[in-house]
Amino acid sequence: MKKSRRIIAEQEKVDKRDSLSQILNAAAVAFMENGFAATSIDTVADVLGSTKGKIYYHFKSKTDLFLAVHQDSMTQYVNAIERIALGGGTPEERLRGVLRALALQIMTRFAFSRVAVQGVELHMSRSTTPAQRKTLRSVIEMRDKGEQIFVDIIAEGVASGQFRRCEPRLIVKPMLGAMNWMTMWYRPRADETDESREALAASIIDYLIFGIRAEP
Amino acid sequence: MKKSRRIIAEQEKVDKRDSLSQILNAAAVAFMENGFAATSIDTVADVLGSTKGKIYYHFKSKTDLFLAVHQDSMTQYVNAIERIALGGGTPEERLRGVLRALALQIMTRFAFSRVAVQGVELHMSRSTTPAQRKTLRSVIEMRDKGEQIFVDIIAEGVASGQFRRCEPRLIVKPMLGAMNWMTMWYRPRADETDESREALAASIIDYLIFGIRAEP
DNA sequence: GTCTATAGCGGGATAGAC
């Protein structure tokens, strides 16, 4: 296996006895590299260290496998930021908290995060079964729920005067975009530490809170 | 042709006598919708209103076609921001100018912009000819050149004290990410005007300059 | 449960007509 692929695959501490988790993880790594359409089930099997027979025993189709990865990614993400949003603190403290959770999610679950970003792009309108469409709808609902968490915190901060007057929905797009764009340029490295990840997250979050202008 | 596709295709005022531009435009629209791997040459031909014979007469392969669209997109973008960066004004004025040019580029050349974003993702390491690799290198160089323009303006503003003390390279990633992420949620609409586009660009740029915190 | 073998087809690319 390629070195970069190994680093990313090893981010997930997968229970070696759980076939399903192993497959999801291998699929995330494979889809991450070349996208849904350009990734063959044989490639996923290669990453997994088996043949595609194993995959088709657990998943009905390539689309189902992709959606399962996508759903797993979104579930963990929304759970993480929801917990923080419901915790205490000022709007700014909570906004920093959810942004930090998103940044760390992207860095420490990189393959899954990239699949989630791809999934937003894919319509998959054609050739989807009703069951697949149902899964896709639930994933989109989770994404919207996650975005709403950010909107609510910002609206609260505007109401309290801590944030400047603005339309929260218009702020959320560039704010989350700046974070999600990490999936384009960031790549996990073997020599990373919790501290280096926190530092990177903090520098981005500071920018997203303060902007670039010097205090007058 | 689908309505949304028609709106986007008509953004480009293509010279009806120029086969090459017509093909590039049709390819951009097709690739925009489903990505490189999932788009067949027959689909591009459909958008073009011809058969794939015409396309293969002008382009050696699907990869060459994609790279031509990508190159066209990046060339226009870099030319646009370079002109503005070399003009006069304070660092903040010029930063606003290049951000505005990027935002308008994404909105008014939407299909090409989405291809450019995809292209960054595609490694295309396998099955590329030396000529293709050369094109890909030149496109990547253009992208880096564009990013450097932003870095330089920010560094200048930091030096002059107009911008807060920061590492320009770390600011540029989220700043451009916020803009490029528009390709994920923005969609051209038939009822748009120059004014509505300027307003949207301005709201994003204000956020990227000021951040979200109220003045203390 | 996982493997091997293969059916079936979509789509890239080409040859040759016009």
Place this chain on the structure above:
DNA sequence: GTCTATCCCGCTATAGAC
């Protein structure tokens, strides 16, 4: 220059062995 017809490879998905 553009179209039609076709070759052929690669990949999804399945059948059947173990």
